[in-house]
Amino acid sequence: EAQVTQNPRYLITVTGKKLTVTCSQNMNHEYMSWYRQDPGLGLRQIYYSMNVEVTDKGDVPEGYKVSRKEKRNFPLILESPSPNQTSLYFCASSPRQGRGGYTFGSGTRLTVV
Amino acid sequence: ELKVEQNPLFLSMQEGKNYTIYCNYSTTSDRLYWYRQDPGKSLESLFVLLSNGAVKQEGRLMASLDTKARLSTLHITAAVHDLSATYFCAVDIPPKTSYDKVIFGPGTSLSVIP
Numbered sequence: 001e002a003q004v005t006q007n008p009r010y011l012i013t014v015t016g017k018k019l020t021v022t023c024s025q026n027m028n029h030e031y032m033s034w035y036r037q038d039p040g041l042g043l044r045q046i047y048y049s050m051n052v053e054v055t056d057k058g059d060v061p062e063g064y065k066v067s068r069k070e071k072r073n074f075p076l077i078l079e080s081p082s083p084n085q086t087s088l089y090f091c092a093s094s095p096r097q098g099r100g101g102y103t104f105g106s107g108t109r110l111t112v113v
Numbered sequence: 114e115l116k117v118e119q120n121p122l123f124l125s126m127q128e129g130k131n132y133t134i135y136c137n138y139s140t141t142s143d144r145l146y147w148y149r150q151d152p153g154k155s156l157e158s159l160f161v162l163l164s165n166g167a168v169k170q171e172g173r174l175m176a177s178l179d180t181k182a183r184l185s186t187l188h189i190t191a192a193v194h195d196l197s198a199t200y201f202c203a204v205d206i207p208p209k210t211s212y213d214k215v216i217f218g219p220g221t222s223l224s225v226i227p
Contacts, residue, residue, distance in 0.1 A: 033215075043201070043217040058214070090155060101146040101203075102215070104156040 002027045006091050006105035013081055013112055021076045021108050023091030029103075030096045032074040033058070034066065036087040043090070049074055050096075081112040115140050117204050119218040126192050126225055134221045136185040136202035143180045144205035147187055149198045150220070156201065160187075192225045199223070 004025045013019055025032065033048040035058075045058030049068040063085055065077040074093075078085060088109050092102035116139040126132050136145070144163055148156040160169040162178035162185060169176050173196065175188045185202055202218045 035217075042219045045214060048214070092156075101148075101158045101161045102156070103158065104148075106155045 002103065004091055004093050004103050004105040006089075006108050008108060009106060010109050011111070013110070015082055015112055016080050019078050019081060019110075021078075021089060021091075021110070023074045023076065023105055024072050025074075025091075025093040025103070026072065027093065027095075027103065028071065029093035030071070032068065032091065032093045033102070034064070034074070034076050035090045035092065036060065037090065038087050046076070046089075081110075083112050086110060086112050115206065115216055117202060117216050117218040119200075119202060119221050122219060122221060124221055124223045126189075126223070128193055128225055128227055129191050131191065132189050134187040134189070134200055134223075136187070136204075136218055138183050138185075138202075138204045138216075140183075140204075140206060141180075142183075142204045142206060143178075145178050145185045146203045146205070146215075147176050147185070148201045148203065150201065151198050159200075189223075194225050194227070197223055197225045 007022045030051050034046040035043045037043050044060045046064050047058055047066040049055045052068055052071050055066050055068055068074050090107050091105040094102050118137045120135045147159040149159050150156045160176040165180040167178045173190045178185045199220045199222045201220045203215050205215050
């Protein structure tokens, strides 16, 4: 089944403890992206990647890192999480930017205390 | 400033009625997407509109795109409770130098009541 797999689904962590949210797609998509969704603020792009080893900042990249060493994986790294990063995170992929829209992962609900 | 607006943001409608959700955007684009999100769930792709005048239909939902007016509509026919969800439009901004992104609207929260 074609899908984007995110893990974990739920995560509660403490301020400053590094964490990684994994994202993997099995559709050979070139383009991958991370969004966060907050009430009243909608979906905001954190980082995106046009292809392997090509990443760029979205609208709210501060406090996040990404890497794209393989086409299928696009992990989101929070080096030192803070409470303002408490949010619902989505990974998404598409064949390439502008073609066919996104397939979204199931989401990761992160709480930083 | 690049903006995608949806109208209305909240919609409560009775079963069996028709209604239209509007998506306006502020820059040139000929690619627009509609997504559905159920509470606590992920976003599901509904429609991909790739040219001016594109019209797509799936069940009780029909989406259209007018790139000259920078407007897309999502029309709901004879609403049923199962359509209750939040609907997002998203506009694909064409590449300008290295700038290349998708911008989401704020979402329209639809509630269909008996």
